[in-house]
Amino acid sequence: MAHAPVAARPRVGVVKFASCDGCQLTLLDLEDELLSVVEHFDIVDFPEATSARSAGPYDVLFVEGSVSEPAHLERIVELRRRTRFLVTIGACATAGGIQALRNWGDHDAFRLGVYAHPEWIASLARSTPVSEHVTVDAELRGCPIDPGQLVELLTALTTGRRPQLRDEAVCMECKRSGVVCVMVSKGIPCLGQVTQTGCGAICPRFGRGCYGCFGPREQANAAGLTRHLQMAGDRPREEIGRLFAGFTAYSEPFRSMVTELGGARTGRGTTTTTAAEPAPRGGKA
Amino acid sequence: MVISASRSPRGSRPAIEGPGFLARADLQVLFDLLREDGRRLIGPTVSDGSIIYDDITSVDQLPRGWGDEQSPGRYRLRRRGDERLFGYVVGPTAWKKWTFPALIPLTRSTHDGHKVSFEPEQATAPKLAFLGARACELAALGVQDRVLIGTEFIDPDYMVRRANVFVVAVQCTTSASTCFCTSMGTGPEVTEGFDLSLTELDAGFLVDAGTPAGRAVLERLPLRAATAAEQYGVAATVAAVRARIGDPVPTDGLHDRLLAQLDHPRWAQVAERCITCGNCTLACPTCFCTTLTQTTDLSGETALASRSWDSCFSPGFAKVAGGSFRARPRDRYRQWLTHKFATWWDQFGTSGCVGCGRCITWCPVGIDVRDELNAIAPPVPLSPESRLVEPVAATPNEFVTARVVNTKAETADTTTLTLTGVDPAFSHGSTGQFAMVALPGFPPLPISISRFLTDGIELTIRGAGPATKAMCALQVGDQVGLRGPLGNNWPLDRAVGRDLVIVTGGIGLAPLRPVLHAIVADRRRFGDVKLFYGARTPADLIYRDELERWGKRDGIDVSLTVDRAGPDWSGRVGIVTHLFDQAVWDGSNMIAFVCGPERMMQAASTTLAGRGVSASRIHVTLERHMECGIGLCGHCQMGKYFVCRDGPVFSIAQLGDTFGREGI
Numbered sequence: 039m040a041h042a043p044v045a046a047r048p049r050v051g052v053v054k055f056a057s058c059d060g061c062q063l064t065l066l067d068l069e070d071e072l073l074s075v076v077e078h079f080d081i082v083d084f085p086e087a088t089s090a091r092s093a094g095p096y097d098v099l100f101v102e103g104s105v106s107e108p109a110h111l112e113r114i115v116e117l118r119r120r121t122r123f124l125v126t127i128g129a130c131a132t133a134g135g136i137q138a139l140r141n142w143g144d145h146d147a148f149r150l151g152v153y154a155h156p157e158w159i160a161s162l163a164r165s166t167p168v169s170e171h172v173t174v175d176a177e178l179r180g181c182p183i184d185p186g187q188l189v190e191l192l193t194a195l196t197t198g199r200r201p202q203l204r205d206e207a208v209c210m211e212c213k214r215s216g217v218v219c220v221m222v223s224k225g226i227p228c229l230g231q232v233t234q235t236g237c238g239a240i241c242p243r244f245g246r247g248c249y250g251c252f253g254p255r256e257q258a259n260a261a262g263l264t265r266h267l268q269m270a271g272d273r274p275r276e277e278i279g280r281l282f283a284g285f286t287a288y289s290e291p292f293r294s295m296v297t298e299l300g301g302a303r304t305g306r307g308t309t310t311t312t313a314a315e316p317a318p319r320g321g322k323a
Numbered sequence: 324m325v326i327s328a329s330r331s332p333r334g335s336r337p338a339i340e341g342p343g344f345l346a347r348a349d350l351q352v353l354f355d356l357l358r359e360d361g362r363r364l365i366g367p368t369v370s371d372g373s374i375i376y377d378d379i380t381s382v383d384q385l386p387r388g389w390g391d392e393q394s395p396g397r398y399r400l401r402r403r404g405d406e407r408l409f410g411y412v413v414g415p416t417a418w419k420k421w422t423f424p425a426l427i428p429l430t431r432s433t434h435d436g437h438k439v440s441f442e443p444e445q446a447t448a449p450k451l452a453f454l455g456a457r458a459c460e461l462a463a464l465g466v467q468d469r470v471l472i473g474t475e476f477i478d479p480d481y482m483v484r485r486a487n488v489f490v491v492a493v494q495c496t497t498s499a500s501t502c503f504c505t506s507m508g509t510g511p512e513v514t515e516g517f518d519l520s521l522t523e524l525d526a527g528f529l530v531d532a533g534t535p536a537g538r539a540v541l542e543r544l545p546l547r548a549a550t551a552a553e554q555y556g557v558a559a560t561v562a563a564v565r566a567r568i569g570d571p572v573p574t575d576g577l578h579d580r581l582l583a584q585l586d587h588p589r590w591a592q593v594a595e596r597c598i599t600c601g602n603c604t605l606a607c608p609t610c611f612c613t614t615l616t617q618t619t620d621l622s623g624e625t626a627l628a629s630r631s632w633d634s635c636f637s638p639g640f641a642k643v644a645g646g647s648f649r650a651r652p653r654d655r656y657r658q659w660l661t662h663k664f665a666t667w668w669d670q671f672g673t674s675g676c677v678g679c680g681r682c683i684t685w686c687p688v689g690i691d692v693r694d695e696l697n698a699i700a701p702p703v704p705l706s707p708e709s710r711l712v713e714p715v716a717a718t719p720n721e722f723v724t725a726r727v728v729n730t731k732a733e734t735a736d737t738t739t740l741t742l743t744g745v746d747p748a749f750s751h752g753s754t755g756q757f758a759m760v761a762l763p764g765f766p767p768l769p770i771s772i773s774r775f776l777t778d779g780i781e782l783t784i785r786g787a788g789p790a791t792k793a794m795c796a797l798q799v800g801d802q803v804g805l806r807g808p809l810g811n812n813w814p815l816d817r818a819v820g821r822d823l824v825i826v827t828g829g830i831g832l833a834p835l836r837p838v839l840h841a842i843v844a845d846r847r848r849f850g851d852v853k854l855f856y857g858a859r860t861p862a863d864l865i866y867r868d869e870l871e872r873w874g875k876r877d878g879i880d881v882s883l884t885v886d887r888a889g890p891d892w893s894g895r896v897g898i899v900t901h902l903f904d905q906a907v908w909d910g911s912n913m914i915a916f917v918c919g920p921e922r923m924m925q926a927a928s929t930t931l932a933g934r935g936v937s938a939s940r941i942h943v944t945l946e947r948h949m950e951c952g953i954g955l956c957g958h959c960q961m962g963k964y965f966v967c968r969d970g971p972v973f974s975i976a977q978l979g980d981t982f983g984r985e986g987i
Contacts, residue, residue, distance in 0.1 A: 071621070074620075074621045075621065077621075078621045078622070190618065193618065193619045193620060193621050193623070194619070196619075196621050196622070196623050197619045197623035197626075199617065199619065202616045202617060204639070205638060206601065206637040206639065207600040207601055207602075207637075209600040209602045209605075210601050210605060210633075210637070213425075213601070213602060213632070214425035214426060214605065214632055215425070216375070216425075217371075218370070218371045218373045218375065219415065219685055219687060221396075221687045222396055222398050222415075222684065222685055222686075222687060223372045223398045223399070223415075224372055225397075228687070230600070231600035231602075231687055231688075232598060255638075256638045257599065257638050259595075259597065259599065259652065262596050262598055263598055263687075265596070266596070266687070266688040266689070270396060270688070270689060
């Protein structure tokens with residue numbers, strides 16, 4: 039983590055791997071701060087915003103997306119070499135994304151099932167977070183990332199302080215803002231307890247359970263939550279497994295829960311290869 | 324006396340003695356009076372499937388006809404089938420939301436070249452009226468008062484906010500399964516900490532004032548005097564609530580009981596269930612921990628420090644550069660529970676818990692703090708009672724007498740006397756205690772009580788000198804003099820839920836025999852119980868019938884050994900500490916009671932320590948020259964202790980390096 043400003047006017051790049059671009063757009067959506075951001079940062083590479091290109095070096099590089107294609111493997115290492123402070127943004131880059139659900143399935147069967155010309159598709163068997171390949175200096179979690187956390191990171195970078203990205207449960211945000219617990223008052227299963235905060239508890243605010251897009255928090259007791267949902271909620275294993283099988287399914291300990299309980303839906307004609315029990319709802323041809 | 328329902332100028336009405344009666348239709352008058360006074364009204368209202376506290380202006384916003392059902396991890400609204408406005412119990416909101424907000428700005432600072440400046444945020448607070456605070460919640464406000472403005476350093480923001488609150492309390496006429504105010508001594512009766520109190524009846528409310536400010540408002544309400552029947556009805560209703568709640572967490576001695584269990588295995592078990600999400604602490608109306616956050620602008624020139632609610636359950640809460648001081652979830656659960664129910668007393672002279680039950684209802688996985696307390700620090704005294712009774716004939720010149728009704732020769736030199744006609748204090752003595760036993764002309768001697776009977780005790784005496792030989796020679800019908808029961812006891816309450824190992828030899832089994840009786844009487848409360856017992860020869864084993872029964876019938880794992888075997892002995896030969904050392908057992912959840920010569924106890928504790936039993940879980944009973952039995956004569960001094968008064972049972976941790984040291 040930076041303890042002094044990264045640079046006087048840091049050279050910033052924004053790049054993407056396998057992702058939907060929504061997290062990058064969060065940067066453009068900072069309408070109130072945008073002019074000030076451009077004033078304090080030299081944005082040298084940002085395909086969503088400008089046609090200018092740079093090969094680096096970067097003082098700060100925002101990396102969106104998961105490592106999903108063979109070409110990504112070399113590219114991420116090369117970008118890391120040209121970057122002082124590398125920030126992964128979003129569930130794809132930090133956890134492998136929703137596309138990491140294929141990690142439980144049969145990669146070749148997916149390609150055959152989905153694409154007319156599977157021979158044109160160059161993809162890796164597993165979708166993986168950037169941190170599995172190179173050192174990451176900071177993470178912004180979420181699908182998409184939270185604009186407030188993005189501003190917090192940017193302002194921390196210009197002052198050289200530690201960004202205040204809390205590692206605590208979403209529940210803390212619910213309680214601070216007076217959102218009534220959906221699990222206790224409505225019996226809705228909620229991953230907020232095991233999920234890192236930062237979203238502002240947006241789903242519980244609208245009466246929905248958290249689905250963990252910010253990924254597991256430190257020491258997330260996913261096994262304890264699972265036991266409770268099984269016993270108190272009398273829910274079937276696979277249903278609980280599917281709770282964890284979302285945007286951050288491939289992050290531990292969610293990953294172990296998905297593997298143990300099943301719940302990573304597999305595509306047509308594919309089979310679950312690593313789950314302890316095959317997902318009974320998969321395989322609809 | 325009926326007073327006109329129309330509002331009249333202050334002071335023009337005769338004052339009402341005792342509570343007044345406010346008709347249901349006139350409750351809005353109270354709302355309007357408080358609002359005219361410039362106050363925002365905060366009160367209960369239905370929102371999002373629960374009864375929360377929020378800004379309200381009208382009686383119509385109250386949860387008319389709504390009740391709630393609460394259990395660990397579950398809250399549901401239900402229709403009551405009546406028109407009650409306060410027929411629910413406490414919900415998810417705590418009043419601290421307004422007196423101690425979740426987020427406040429603290430300091431604005433600027434950085435201009437070399438110059439820095441810090442500007443404290445000025446505390447401001449709206450004038451509020453809390454409507455519907457329950458007894459437990461009044462207590463919670465009192466607890467936060469002590470914490471935040473009751474000591475040398477105060478929280479100015481809290482002070483300003485708190486001073487601007489007018490509190491309208493409401494008596495509880497119903498309770499939830501999660502309530503335990505009765506145990507914590509905070510309710511259900513509203514007794515203090517309010518300006519006005521309301522008690523809801525079918526037709527209206529009994530209204531009473533608790534402060535001059537409350538009296539001033541009361542006098543402007545359209546009241547009539549409450550009838551005796553109304554007052555009696557209210558008292559009976561609240562008494563029924565008290566009876567329904569019962570006493571789920573007996574708090575007698577809870578502080579010490581809990582702090583004595585810092586290494587209880589249950590901490591690890593509850594941590595497997597606990598998600599460490601922090602909901603309990605943020606729902607709690609007394610939890611006051613906060614954290615500072617800094618935000619800056621992009622230029623880095625201006626910064627704002629804010630304070631927000633934090634939780635001791637968050638991994639980062641106790642973190643320093645090298646890691647967290649409470650790294651494991653079990654550490655954090657223990658921190659929370661021991662703070663709430665024990666160390667809060669030491670810091671603030673009050674419990675940190677008011678028994679509102681929010682931490683139970685709003686725990687997403689339904690951990691019930693009452694169950695954890697009762698499991699970790701069990702409230703039920705064992706039989707014989709773990710609390711010590713007042714001794715009789717306490718001073719050294721007094722004795723009570725008892726009569727021998729049975730004698731039993733245990734070995735060639737050891738006899739068990741059954742005494743009856745003893746003072747009832749002896750029957751209520753505790754395992755490990757002793758009596759000073761006297762015969763005229765002989766020095767009184769400390770003798771362990773080897774059995775507690777409903778109307779008597781047993782003493783097992785080895786005739787080693789003239790006095791003990793005289794005692795062993797007593798016949799049925801003879802009398803002896805007694806003082807006691809004296810000394811402390813084996814900490815049997817700490818053995819509940821644990822494995823227990825007892826290591827002893829010869830007559831050393833006598834003070835441990837009541838421990839075995841207590842375990843057999845309540846066997847399921849203990850884990851594995853092992854007895855390692857040695858004697859010089861098979862003929863020197865005492866309580867032989869019982870040893871057989873404990874092993875064969877009562878689920879005690881009895882291992883015997885003798886130093887010298889005869890032809891009829893087929894068991895182990897060797898000293899007891901070897902037998903103990905060679906046996907297969909796991910010390911991870913074990914507590915040990917050891918009685919024997921000091922060298923033997925030292926060897927046993929070395930073995931125990933080697934298998935992971937900490938010094939605080941190894942208990943020994945010490946022998947010293949005792950004459951008075953109450954710490955006055957000075958004979959039995961050992962380091963900082965008098966063995967008779969502070970012991971004779973000590974943990975190795977208490978004794979430190981005086982234990983086993985020659986010449987102490």
